[in-house]
Amino acid sequence: MTDVRLAELARCLPELRLLVAPGDLEHYGRDWTRRWTPAPLAIALPSTIEEVQAIVRWANEKSVAIVPSGGRTGLSGGAVAAKGELVLSLERMNRVLDFNAVDRTLSVQAGITLQAVHEVARGYELAYPVDFAARGSCSIGGNIATNAGGIRVIRYGNTREWVAGLKVVAGNGELLDLNRGLIKNSSGYDFRQLMIGSEGTLGIVVEATLKLTDPPLPSQVMLLALPDMEALMQVFELFRARLSLQAFEFFTDKALAHVVEHGAQRAIDGDYPYYVVTEFDAVDEQAQQGALVAFEQALEQGWVCDGVIAQSEAQSAALWRLREGITESLAPWRPYKNDVSVRVSAVPAFLQDMQALLAREYPQIEVVWFGHIGDGNLHINVLRPDEQSEEGFIAQCEHVTRLLSDTLRRHGGSISAEHGIGLVKRAYLEGTRSAAEILLMRGVRQVFDPNRILNPGKLFADI
Ligand code: 2HG
Ligand code: ZN
Numbered sequence: 001m002t003d004v005r006l007a008e009l010a011r012c013l014p015e016l017r018l019l020v021a022p023g024d025l026e027h028y029g030r031d032w033t034r035r036w037t038p039a040p041l042a043i044a045l046p047s048t049i050e051e052v053q054a055i056v057r058w059a060n061e062k063s064v065a066i067v068p069s070g071g072r073t074g075l076s077g078g079a080v081a082a083k084g085e086l087v088l089s090l091e092r093m094n095r096v097l098d099f100n101a102v103d104r105t106l107s108v109q110a111g112i113t114l115q116a117v118h119e120v121a122r123g124y125e126l127a128y129p130v131d132f133a134a135r136g137s138c139s140i141g142g143n144i145a146t147n148a149g150g151i152r153v154i155r156y157g158n159t160r161e162w163v164a165g166l167k168v169v170a171g172n173g174e175l176l177d178l179n180r181g182l183i184k185n186s187s188g189y190d191f192r193q194l195m196i197g198s199e200g201t202l203g204i205v206v207e208a209t210l211k212l213t214d215p216p217l218p219s220q221v222m223l224l225a226l227p228d229m230e231a232l233m234q235v236f237e238l239f240r241a242r243l244s245l246q247a248f249e250f251f252t253d254k255a256l257a258h259v260v261e262h263g264a265q266r267a268i269d270g271d272y273p274y275y276v277v278t279e280f281d282a283v284d285e286q287a288q289q290g291a292l293v294a295f296e297q298a299l300e301q302g303w304v305c306d307g308v309i310a311q312s313e314a315q316s317a318a319l320w321r322l323r324e325g326i327t328e329s330l331a332p333w334r335p336y337k338n339d340v341s342v343r344v345s346a347v348p349a350f351l352q353d354m355q356a357l358l359a360r361e362y363p364q365i366e367v368v369w370f371g372h373i374g375d376g377n378l379h380i381n382v383l384r385p386d387e388q389s390e391e392g393f394i395a396q397c398e399h400v401t402r403l404l405s406d407t408l409r410r411h412g413g414s415i416s417a418e419h420g421i422g423l424v425k426r427a428y429l430e431g432t433r434s435a436a437e438i439l440l441m442r443g444v445r446q447v448f449d450p451n452r453i454l455n456p457g458k459l460f461a462d463i
Contacts, residue, residue, distance in 0.1 A: 005062040006042050013054055017092070019043040028089055029081040031072040033424060034334050035394075040067065040081035047092045049167065049175060049206050055088055056204070057173040059453045066453055068200040070142030071113065073134040075337050076422030078146065078199045078458050085456075088204065090141050096120050097207065105164050105181050107209045110141030117210065126212035129156040133324040141205040147197035149418035151324070154374040155246045156213075158418070159196065165209035166192045170202065171449025181209045194444070199420050200455040202448040219246055220282040220291060221316040224298070224307040225272035229355065231303040232274055233348050236374055238303070242294040243280040243287075249323045250276045251370035256322065258368065262329035264321045268306050276373075277323045279316075326370050326381075335368070335381035336397035337424070340408055341417035344376045350411040354378075357407060361400045377417040380404075398427070405431030421459045429460060 010018055019028070020042045029038025041064065046052045059066050067081040069089040081087045090111035098107040099120070106121060106128065114128075114135040121128040130143065132150030142148070144166070149158045156162075165181040168191075178192035179185055195203055226232055236248055251259075253273050260266050268275075282288045291309070298304040310316040342350045358367050362382060371379040382400075384393040405415050405428040415421070415428045430438060438460065445452070456462040 003041065005058075005064060008062070009044070009055065009058050012058060013051055015047075016051055016055070017045040017047075019045070028069060028072070028087045031074040031077060031079040032331075033075060033077045033080065033422075036077060036080045036082040036423070038080070038082060039084060040087045041084045043069075043087045043089055045089050045092050049169065052088065052169045052204055052206055053173045053175060055086070056169055056171065056453070059086060060172065060451050063451070064453065065456050066204075067455055068141070068145070068204045070111065070139030070145070071134070071137040072142075073138040074142065074146065074420060074422060075339070076146075076416065076420045076424040078420050078422035078455070079142070080423060083457070090139060090204075090206070093206065094139075099124055100181070103164075103181055104212045105209050106212055107165075107181075107207060108140055109207055110144070110205045111139050114138050114140060114143060121212050122215070124212070125215065127215045128162065128210055128212055129216070130159050130162055133327060140208055140210070144196050144205050144208060145198065145200050146418065146420040149372065149375065149377065151247045151249055151372065153372060153377075153418075154248055155216075160193065162211045163192060163196060163208055164211050166195055166205055167207035168195050168203035168205050171451065171454045175206075176203065197420070199422065199459050201445055201459050202454065204454070216246060217244075217281040217283050219279050220288060221277065221279045221310040221319045222291065222295070222307055223267050223319045223322065224276040224278070224295075225268050225270070225305045226274040226276060226303065227305050228273065229351055230348070232276070232373060234301070234303045235276060235298050238298055239278060239280070239294055240374070243278075243291055245278060245280050245374065247279040248276065248374035249278070249371070250274060250373045251323055251326060252368065254366065254368045255326045255370045258329040259322055259325045262325060264325050264329075265318050267308050267319055267322065270306065272305050275322070277319055279320075323370070326368070330368060330381050330383070333381075333383040335383050336394065337382075337419070338380040338401060338404060338415075339377070339417050339419040340380070340404065340413055340415060341375065341377040342408065342411045342413035344374070346411045346413065347373065347376050350407070350413060351378075353407050353411070354404070357400070357403055361396075361403065365396075372417075375417070376413075401425075401428060408432065423458060426458070426460050 028043040029040040065085040067085045072079045093109040094111035117128045166178045168176045366383040368381040409431045415432045
């Protein structure tokens with residue numbers, strides 16, 4: 001270990017696991033964006049809160065930046081370490097600490113995966129309802145840092161709704177025990193909520209107390225084929241009025257082509273431009289009948305062209321794969337991603353403007369969109385043509401994102417619905433947040449992390 005700063009860290013914390021092998025630096029220095037070349041100083045894998053605190057104090061003394069790291073499944077560069085930072089991975093802090101049956105809460109260390117939380121909750125005949133495709137690798141700490149959303153927000157809301165308490169190591173090494181699982185706590189500023197979505201720039205989440213709820217009711221999954229974009233919101237309104245929706249997700253024919261190419265089973269014959277996967281409570285025959293009636297009404301109106309209802313768990317999983325497998329099927333292209341949102345009522349007008357913008361600005365480029373339309377959240381994945389250079393492609397996408405940011409501003413939307421700002425979107429923050437807000441955000445950051453050692457350069461340029 002040649003770096004003197006690292007040698008000192010190793011001396012203060014002889015038990016701390018530190019990695020410096022090139023393969024480890026590469027593995028832990030990047031997230032799913034794959035745009036930046038990883039170049040961290042080293043990787044620290046603490047196993048206790050005390051170790052995390054000591055690392056943060058050392059970083060303050062030595063002016064070393066820290067990149068907090070969970071499952072690194074992020075899509076905005078929030079966990080990228082490309083400038084000699086110390087990656088502080090919570091990977092070893094992945095235990096369940098406590099289940100409280102009366103409070104219906106589960107306390108966990110930050111490095112536990114979302115899937116493990118689901119499984120533990122299920123074991124207690126309860127549910128942790130935040131869910132999305134990266135569940136097997138993403139960590140709860142990372143979910144909290146980005147206020148992750150996913151496929152059940154329409155029913156259950158974002159991560160923010162499910163955090164009853166947080167333990168956080170602030171930028172000065174102080175341990176904060178925030179809200180302690182209380183349901184009611186009207187005692188001033190709620191720092192727990194401030195930490196959620198702060199992308200590791202205010203503190204390092206080390207433990208979380210999560211709220212659990214009743215398991216979802218028996219449900220059914222339906223796939224619908226739609227003739228046009230207008231029909232999407234009409235079907236959504238009809239289904240929301242008639243059924244108790246757990247999810248309402250959409251994707252285009254282009255997304256379907258990729259996911260099928262990647263091994264998923266096509267469930268509807270014929271070519272249609274838009275598809276919806278929806279899941280709804282179906283407790284009894286009457287509820288199932290209600291779904292068929294809604295479907296038939298949509299058919300009569302010309303809002304849907306075709307549809308299938310899953311008849312088994314395996315068929316439900318196969319329909320979900322058509323939606324959940326999209327990101328993985330596109331990964332080889334390393335797409336440029338936008339993750340935008342508007343209020344649900346603004347979706348039709350926004351979509352019109354957005355469609356026109358993308359058609360005008362990306363005439364020769366494949367653009368794949370899909371997302372959580374019932375939450376007003378759309379994912380746009382832009383695929384680089386083989387003949388275009390990486391730099392030229394990114395420059396073009398950044399130009400379009402600037403225009404998209406203006407469009408979003410006009411529609412009162414957000415440049416990041418659920419993936420976070422990270423490095424990818426920090427140049428567009430002012431399209432979504434006012435100058436006064438950004439100034440206050442910087443001020444808050446200064447209070448929690450006076451030496452700016454926590455994830456500098458993420459969320460906003462660190463000046
Ligand atoms: C999803 O909804 C994820 O599947 C990923 O948020 C979105 O890859 C994307 O753009
Ligand atoms: Zn999403």
